[in-house]
Amino acid sequence: MLELDGLTRAFGPVVALDHLSLRVAPGELVGLLGPNGAGKSTAIRMVFGLLRPHAGEVRWEGRPVTQAERRRFGYLPEERGLYPKMEVHEQLVYLARLHGLDAAAASAGTDGWLARMGLSDRAHDNVEQLSLGNQQRVQLAAALVHDPVLAVLDEPFAGLDPVAVDVLSATLAERTAAGAAVVFSSHQLDLVEDLCQAVVVIDHGRLVMSGPVRQLKEGSGRRRLRVRVDGGGPAWAEGLDGVTVTSHGDAGTTLALSPGTDPLAVLDRARAAGAVSDFGLELPSLSELFREAVAR
């Protein structure tokens, strides 16, 4: 169990983290969300002892994290970093050994990860000879090569092609199923929604929303209503209590219903305006919840 407890840090007058607390349990895949400058990377760097909090503490299994434990973690930093003039294979073996693997395990792990990332044929190229996307794959392999008990990945999906996104998604799900705790930050909310059981949203260094995705959606009380009224604009929906028109197009009109609004009452108004050819009630998307959370 990773616990961030009351982390607080200011850089001069700017408060980067303001009593941030959150937990990630083994077997949990958590998405860390927040607008730019919310404090995600600051919090992540504190997990790895790269930045000291002015107040608060990072704990692993209930105790302050030690250097020896950090070696069992996997870290993908916001700013990627590899030795440009070092061979891919040798570099991954070196990093795996710093993570505590012996030479044989480090080499075997490296071979496996290069195969998984589709880079086996580039194993003996220098890192600088690889495209940026491939360097990103190497960096991911470096963070995961030692099968970490906790992986904290800062924007792991940034810069990956769709195939690599699939590989990484599968890998993260696999690591979680094997009992590891995995946290990653991302701005690709659809991806996070598909992948994560739980999300944490921070803004201005504070926790603004957290919990299992399904629970957050249902608990919000918000509904999304899609109605198509043949031959009509969205005018019929305007002025209804608790209803906001969010979009209108060929597929119909999308409405956001505030908690307590009866969808069937809305349907009645639609039928009064014309023939209804499509009607659907949906939970809000993660990005809607996110926007609402950070707008407060």
Added chain:
Amino acid sequence: MVRLVVGREVRQRARTRAFRIATVVLMLVALGGVALPHFLGHSTTTYRIGLAGPAPAGTGPALDAAARATGAGVQVSTLASATQASSEVRTGRLDAALVDGSRIVTQKTSSSPATQLVDRAVATARLADRLAAAGAPPPEVSSLISPRPLPVSVLHPPVPSADANRRLGLAGGVLLYLLLLSYGMATAYGVLEEKTNRLADVLLSMVRPAQLLAGKILGIGLIGVVQLLVAAVPAGALALALGSLHVPAGTPLTFLAVLAWFLLGYSLYSCAFAGLASLVGRQEDLASALTPLSFLLLGGYGLAFNAAFGNPDGVLATVSSFVPPFAPMVMVVRAATGHLAPWEVPLSMVLVALTTAGLIMVASRVYSGAILRTGAKVRLRDAYRAGTSETRSVISADAADEAVPAH
């Protein structure tokens, strides 16, 4: 942990083209230093002697034997006439000529090593001739002409000239300057490489700053020692094989001094180079950040020249050989040329070691306070304040980290 970092540094650096070229160049310079004086030295002590007209039987072998006895060589040529003998000597193609076995022609003085050589050879040949005529057995005669040299006990071997010592010491000082500068720069670039390529975040999530710094400094220092040995060993072997008399006797000792002072000087300078490099944000700013160190090294270089060409035991040379940043370069020169009291070198070494110990603490703290702060140049004072004042030594930290099983 430190071992892994050291291993990477050594492997990566040994593979670079720059390292290989520098090692080969150093090796060739050292080999040349041994071989050239050896081969050039011998060609100057060969006497060129001409024989015109009939000479006593056995003059040739007698010339050979006489030359060998003085440690020289001789080259004998037969001439057609006395006229030719005169002209060959006049033009300098011959050192001396023997005409009709009775007259010596030479260029300037009547008694030169060449004329003495011919004189002795003729006398020996005549003596042998008489002995043979008196019935002495031929082996005895030939052993008289070319006697086996008697063993010689040298009571006071000649001291190498002051000039040779001066050159030797200065070569050591200049070599140290080059090594300290290039290995100091290598450390600085290594630190900056990890900072500007954002490797510091990844590495320091696993390794303590002091461990990373120690591994880098030890690794680069190790490769420096390897380079020195690889360059010196073939030259040493060649000197032994040639039995060269032209290598100054103090050379092995000066080489050991260079090695020892490299270790001490590198420890001192590499900490300073690494600490200052960690402050820098961009490669372009590195040279200006390191200027103070370049000046200190250059100062040591100048003071080494002062010690070699001025008075090695004068006030400036003596004082500067105890000032830690200058001591390696100056003390090597003084040890080769001066007359040191037995306590001088140990005291100077202790001073450098103590300074290094203090600098390690400061540099490690500055490094840990600056290495993760990318962007603009970090001020030295800010880095020192932000750095961890971890007093545990790297070794014990390493042991503590290893003690917990990784999995």
